[in-house]
Amino acid sequence: MERRRFLGLTAAAAALGMTATVAGCGALGGDDGEVTLRLVAADYDLTGGNTTKKYWDGLVAAFQASHPGVKVQVQVESWDDVDRKVAEMVEAGQAPDLAQIGAYADYAAAGQLYSADELLSIPVQANFLPALADAGENKHVQYGLPFVASTRPLFYNADLFEKAGVKPPTTWDELAAVAKKLKAEGVRTPIALPLGPEEAQAESLTWLFAGGGGWTDDSDRYAIDSEANVDTFTWLKDELVAPGLTGPIAPGKLNRKAAFAAFARGEVGMLNGHPSLLQEAAKQGIEVGQAPLPGVDGPAKKSMGVADWIMAFKQNGHNKEAGAFLDFVFTDENVLKFAGDNDLLPVTVTASTRMETAPEHAKLRQFLKALPTAQLPPVGKTSWAKVSETLKQEMGKAVTPAGSPEAVLGSVARTASAAEAAE
Known part of the structure; x- marks a missing residue:
């Protein structure tokens, strides 16, 4: 944790x-x-x-x-x-x-x-x-x-939710079910998953917190390839990406800025947002709903700042x-x-x-x-800049059809361990 x-x-x-x-x-x-x-x-x-x-x-x-x-x-x-x-x-x-x-x-x-x-x-x-x-x-x-x-709550397009007859999800199973209904209603991107190089380290951490993990453990040592983290990315790959619920752009190619712009155009049902998106969505007539981040069995117990x-x-x-x-x-x-x-x-x-x-x-x-x-992420660690940059480049690969969450997280973990040893 x-x-x-x-x-x-x-x-x-x-x-x-x-x-x-x-x-x-x-x-x-x-x-x-x-x-x-x-x-x-x-x-x-x-x-x-x-x-x-x-x-x-x-x-x-x-x-x-x-x-x-x-x-x-x-x-x-x-x-x-x-x-x-x-x-x-x-x-x-x-x-x-x-x-x-x-x-x-x-x-x-x-x-x-x-x-x-x-x-x-x-x-x-x-x-x-x-x-x-x-x-x-x-x-x-x-x-x-x-x-x-x-801070990062779950944002959703209130009009798209109303048309699909769905409510904000509180668990991951509910989130996947809502995304499927949005897709059936023709929503281009039921849930955006921006794991491109702009901010993949933060998007990933939001999901890891919801899954009971994080980039570090209670001793502030890196725990990047922990069981909880592997389970989280396995779920993202199998339950959101593989069924086509994350839209036409591969998560590893989708940057936060592009995901936010698509949300403001009314093309995205849900995403992990932050306050700066509210203004642009309002300009384009999108009514933004907000909800606590869903977790495995209920609302996430902690959120990312x-x-x-x-x-x-x-x-x-x-x-x-x-x-x-x-x-x-x-x-x-x-x-x-x-x-x-x-x-x-x-x-x-x-x-x-x-x-x-x-x-x-x-x-x-x-x-x-x-x-x-x-x-916050472990910003005070000397190694964080290198680890963060590695995460930006690598995390999108974990959810590709041929990708392995365990292998990708393991590779980043080795990079983090080496960087931490050099501190």
Whole structure:
């Protein structure tokens, strides 16, 4: 079972105060009076637009207006590529000053990142949701700064369910039965199973939790090829993929972004969704229903939480400038702007408190309620970036007609064991 990393806000954290103020940044800029920070950031736009770039452009313009001597250049990359491109930059000795990506621990362990203490003002650092701050630690020092969070319930197309005369499933057997009825009604993809390279590690973990497994055991050691995990993928292969219930695109070729877009077009009956899908579905007139994730014998006992990270590399020596920029990034206004625009969850105490009561964020409150029992992947493990990348490339193979869940999980487990031994 996955080690429990709960995301919820605690009373002790709330007692730190509901308003974080940004400390003065002091003199900024290099010997020539100006420093340029390079930020590589992930693209959150589900429709192929440029909303992520617009967000950063607006934030950077506001920051630069109040911080003469510091310029920020932002490079936005798709989630398919962003982790790999940052890794290639670091390998080539051209690390960006800042990276907003999926994993931080390997860079922290290699001594390549500034710690939060070296970057942030005390009020800003103290304002992170406690479990997210803990998950950003490597050897008890925080290097990963949580950027945004989400939880993953089951989403379903309410109109398609009504036409098929079905209700939200609570068990896997019910889920398969509902998918068969949707298929009989002509639904193109009764249940989407995006195991393509964009986010297969997270989609897989959602199912593993529902099946009583996880990527790690109670001792936080990898348990990738556990009996529970093999059983889960065997069920997915035999009961969903083989009968054609996952649609015309093979799961290993289907990315999350494409699955979400198909759901928003009304072509998908069910999928494991997250809040960012709500906005696009609403734009296209899709009524989204939500339900707890089905498990083997009833609703899943735990669900997955996800946090994405932002970090600052030491290579260029710009900790003062990077810290001033990050203090600005984590103001309530900017945190809520990005989270609200993308239907995601804020990572700070004060922004979460405001979202809980703000009418414009009412549709996200149920996701905030799920945070206390949601659990993260093993992001604090130095080996996680390599293991996660391997999972992205391999998990789709486990459910192909000729694929073997046991063989695929066993292969990834050996990779994980080797990576863990090298930590």
